[in-house]
Amino acid sequence: MAYSEKVIEHYENPKNVGALDKEDPTVGTGLVGAPACGDVMRLQIRVNDSGVIEDAKFKTFGCGSAIASSSLATEWIKGKHIDEAGRIQNSQIAEELNLPPVKIHCSVLAEDAIKSAIEDFRQKRAAQRALAADAPATAAK
């Protein structure tokens, strides 16, 4: 199968490969896919106080299209507010990379990874706020 030039470009020069500290309260981590299915994507975001994604990193086990989809996803979400990043559709990724029908699932995985990272961040933030709400009572003792 021939790959599109955009897939090859992202595959050969992937953007934002790496890891963020997943214990950091400003970091959200999404891990989607399964080794048995041949693709696993881990996408991480660092979000500032106003909800803007300041940094994004990924690591992916998968074919060229899966790696390209992850690379593109991290590029797209950087600088976006999490609400906006959460609205990215797999079809946009598939279109940008000219993915053939058998590779559409790679773009679905990338969309899932973004959503999952945002969800992780939101849960962390909610837990922190709950903790912060309890904090003054403790301090008053």
Next chain:
Amino acid sequence: MALKLPIYMDNHATTRVDPRVVEAMLPFFDETFGNAASRTHAFGWHAEAAVEAARDTIAGLINAESSKEIVFTSGATESDNLAIKGVAEYYQPKGNHIVTTVIEHKAVLDSCKRLEKQGFEVTYLPVGKDGRVDPDDIRRALTDKTILVSVMLANNEVGTIQPIAEIGKVTRERGVLLHCDAVQGIGKTDFDVRAMNVDLASLTAHKIYGPKGVGALYVRRAKPRVRLVAQMDGGGHERGNRSGTLNVPGIAGFAKACEILKQEGKAENERVRRLRDRLHRGIASALDEVVLNGHAEHRLPGNLNLSFSFVEGEGLMMAIKDVAVSSGSACTSASLEPSYVLRAMGLDEELAHSSIRFGLGRFNTEEEVDFVIDLVVGKVKKLRDMSPLYEMFKDGIDLKSIQWVPH
């Protein structure tokens, strides 16, 4: 000398035609272009003489008793179809049971599946972790309704060589016919239809540096005499077993390829085995978590099937595009199922997705092998740096303990 890229290491898929084979074929396109079935003129006689000489050579390579036992076909898929369906149809009054293995080529498996729809019963025997079938399993699977056992000589993915001689003992003892798809193993491992009690054998030219589109089916004529029902109707060529004008240039090339194998095969296999071992050592000494698929010893000299844990096969092939190989990864097909052969050997799906098949052959050089070692090692390291699974493995996380969400 500069290396010519890409390097071809997919010799189980097909092989480059040897220049000596091309040369042997050329006269049959123009000077001696006759139809081997034309009995009335010299054009036909010359063609027929070439075909008969080729039959002798091919019969000789597998130690057939007579050249009359060679039926020319369009290739191994046709040979497999003719052997299985042809035997099934002829021997149906005697029984309706066929025994084969789960790792056969699709030409065998799908022929069997079609027969099942027509009321035949087929037993698909499992193989061990090393890809070998146990002859005792064959013995146990035979019933008084069994008419045919079909087992390949060597597997196309993992190169595992099957114990055909032992299986032949079992089938001969029980009076059941044995068909062997010998395509991958011919000339690369011992194959002797008389010593091994093989009754039908599928052969093809393009895996042995001959042309595509020509193959043969060996059909035993004595002790026992094997009968077939032809699957193609027409002029009654090949003693009524396979109608259709013979591919004379192809047949001449096929014979030349067999002749070269007979003369040079032994030395060539040793050379290819050394190259293969060099490739294996070079890769395995530089990388951790590399798994050899298939049998360590009972394997084709040119075959190296490796799983690179935590790296997906198709992704790896894209990274090493300067070398032509193939992968058991699902991503290479539309089915999303990884290799049925590797799965049948009990390999984890994850490792099946991570497999690469290197098929070395006559035209590979040591220089190419060294280039491929560096290429593969470098790219696997790069992809592992990008792999969340490798990071987790290095952090001591058991990947099996994670609740994955298949999509």
